[in-house]
Amino acid sequence: MTAEGHAALEAELKNLKSVERPLVIQAIAEAREHGDLSENAEYHAAKDRQSLIEGRIMELEDKIGRADVIDTSRLIGDTVKFGATVTVMDEDSEEEATYKIVGDDEADVSVGKISISSPLSRALIGKEEGDVVEVAAPGGAKSYEIVDIAYK
16 A cells, blocks of 8 residues: 555544544443433444444554555656556547556545556556556446556
8 A cells, every 4th residue: 555545544543543432432421321221222323333433443453554555756667556646548538537556445536546456457557658558347448548657
């Protein structure tokens, strides 16, 4: 994963531990004060929320502990690899799009970050500027020409 993605996971973990966890503990305590727990919807909702928070904390701690962080600003080269920011042109519509190839946990197409395991990334890996790649898409195969490769 990129250093940026690693920092985002650490920030989420810190928020869950220091903000969300204490809030849900307080909500459980308040719900207990209302009496019979077997028919207390607030209590059950708070316990469910606590379960989700604790599960996400464990998941994040595992991911952070096993993460292989790559500083993409130190990468160089003429071929597409993890961390590259690639500008491609759709050969049918001639529209350009720019994507950064990132880890699965940090992918967000709406901000131009695509997962290393996505079909487009897999097609781009190892290619050079000027190469044309074909990607299987739900509406049929799409061809893209690599316009630019940068490492930021």
